[in-house]
Amino acid sequence: MKNIFFIVLIILGNMLSACVSTKNACDGSKTATVISGVDGCGWLLQLENGEVLNPTNLEDMKIELNKGNTVEINYEKVEEMNICMMGTTVKLSCIVISK
Numbered sequence: 001m002k003n004i005f006f007i008v009l010i011i012l013g014n015m016l017s018a019c020v021s022t023k024n025a026c027d028g029s030k031t032a033t034v035i036s037g038v039d040g041c042g043w044l045l046q047l048e049n050g051e052v053l054n055p056t057n058l059e060d061m062k063i064e065l066n067k068g069n070t071v072e073i074n075y076e077k078v079e080e081m082n083i084c085m086m087g088t089t090v091k092l093s094c095i096v097i098s099k
Contacts, residue, residue, distance in 0.1 A: 026094040029072040034065045041084035045073060052087035056080055061095050070098040 032045040032053065043065055045053040056078065058065075065071070075090040082089060 026072040026074050026096050029074050029094065031098065032071050032073050034067055034069040034071060036067050038084070038086060041086055044084075044087050045071065053090045054082065054084050054087035055090050055092045055095075056082060057091050058095075061092055063095055063097070065097070072096050072098055 030047055032047050035044050035046050035052070036042075041054065043055070043058055045055060047053065053073075053075065055075065072095070073092055074094040075092050078089055078091045080089050080091075
């Protein structure tokens with residue numbers, strides 16, 4: 001009976017520690033502002049240094065954005081053709097709205 005108690009205690013402790021995370025979902029991220037582009041571009045992201053990013057997978061990120069939102073992002077540059085002629089084409093690995 002004593003062994004079962006300790007096993008349950010260990011399992012419960014592991015479950016609780018797995019639920020607590022102090023890390024931001026986008027660790028090492030850059031801050032950007034959501035802007036609207038020209039026709040065919042959809043949402044664009046402007047970094048603090050003024051660089052404009054054109055994310056190719058924004059729909060996949062399942063996030064609802066509004067013009068002017070400040071977001072934290074991680075991304076990688078990609079060589080991909082699209083109809084938008086603005087900004088650097090990127091693939092997002094993470095995006096969260098800043099609070």
